[in-house]
Amino acid sequence: MKATRLYFIDAVRAFAILMMLQGHFVDTLLNPIYRDDSYVAYTVWSYFRGITAPTFFTISGLVFLYLLLKAHAKGSDKQRLQKGATRGLMLILIGYALRIPFFSWLKGSFDTYFLVIDVLQCIGLSLLLLIGIYLLCRRNSYILSIVLLIIGCVIFLTEPLYRNLTLENVPLVFANYVSKSKGSVFTMLPWFGYVAFGGFLATLFFRNSQKKHFKKITVAAFLVSGIILLQYSTVILQQLYQLTNIELFERSANYNYLFLRLGNVMLYFTFFYMLERFMKQSIVTQIGEKTLNIYIVHFIIIYGSFTGIGLKHFYYKSLEPWEAFFGAIAFMIAVCLIVFHIGKTNAFIYKHLRKFMRLIKRKILGLKKPDPID
Numbered sequence: 469m470k471a472t473r474l475y476f477i478d479a480v481r482a483f484a485i486l487m488m489l490q491g492h493f494v495d496t497l498l499n500p501i502y503r504d505d506s507y508v509a510y511t512v513w514s515y516f517r518g519i520t521a522p523t524f525f526t527i528s529g530l531v532f533l534y535l536l537l538k539a540h541a542k543g544s545d546k547q548r549l550q551k552g553a554t555r556g557l558m559l560i561l562i563g564y565a566l567r568i569p570f571f572s573w574l575k576g577s578f579d580t581y582f583l584v585i586d587v588l589q590c591i592g593l594s595l596l597l598l599i600g601i602y603l604l605c606r607r608n609s610y611i612l613s614i615v616l617l618i619i620g621c622v623i624f625l626t627e628p629l630y631r632n633l634t635l636e637n638v639p640l641v642f643a644n645y646v647s648k649s650k651g652s653v654f655t656m657l658p659w660f661g662y663v664a665f666g667g668f669l670a671t672l673f674f675r676n677s678q679k680k681h682f683k684k685i686t687v688a689a690f691l692v693s694g695i696i697l698l699q700y701s702t703v704i705l706q707q708l709y710q711l712t713n714i715e716l717f718e719r720s721a722n723y724n725y726l727f728l729r730l731g732n733v734m735l736y737f738t739f740f741y742m743l744e745r746f747m748k749q750s751i752v753t754q755i756g757e758k759t760l761n762i763y764i765v766h767f768i769i770i771y772g773s774f775t776g777i778g779l780k781h782f783y784y785k786s787l788e789p790w791e792a793f794f795g796a797i798a799f800m801i802a803v804c805l806i807v808f809h810i811g812k813t814n815a816f817i818y819k820h821l822r823k824f825m826r827l828i829k830r831k832i833l834g835l836k837k838p839d840p841i842d
Contacts, residue, residue: 529666697731
């Protein structure tokens, strides 16, 4: 089956990464006295910032599984699976590395903070889980669709059950993936739910993208589903509670942020898919193709990865609103320029990672070249 390249995916990723850049800049450096819902500008900023992570996780699941399904149709999914597994492991390793305080370690000061889980580890493990689900269901894409949809719904509906999970008796390196009690920013629950929904959308795109009027139908479906999730998901959960008397539905309805954010993501998809033809081969799609590099560079500049010296060190929660506004714009431009003109590319990272993996494999299997005969 021939599958069309989805340029809107890169546009969504670009938008999400730029929103993340300004979000982290403002959140880290804005003076707390302006963090008040009485300020309309802050309220609007805070609302849209809350959509960034759901968008990023959903689009990650969509693009990863879509490419995997394309490779499967061509009979070459083995290479894609290997590349996906490598990328998943790489994201996890980079996520940990960005939080390692090397200078503190050199001074003999150690703590467990570098074990907290952030977006990279969460996405990396999510990709590995998607690979596992794909391997179990790849013979039938309809079953794959159903499984992913069920997983996403179950994770969202059961959020009250794991909201305050602590897991005191579980090793910290594992507990941090599902519990925020020790400082993790993102955890697999509920965020893998968005990845699963993204994977579900990927199966729909793959099966139907060549059909007549697919884009018009999909744009309408995105719009309608977004409106339903935003306007009626809470009501639907309340109705389910009244029909079944299952308390979990009521608890989910009373704190229904997951389905609401998914509704926001659907509206984003509507907007960018409608404008896809204007974004082909543009700077927007180029930014969307370099999200990992942008994330790494921005993390180092703001939080001072490796050295402990970043913008946070000098300007933590000290900026006035106008300084934060113009500073965020300058920060986004600077990070993108660094990535485009100075930063290492994904190809460079993969090249050296593969060399490292081959070296480890030779060491483990003892596949060293024999010494030359004198």
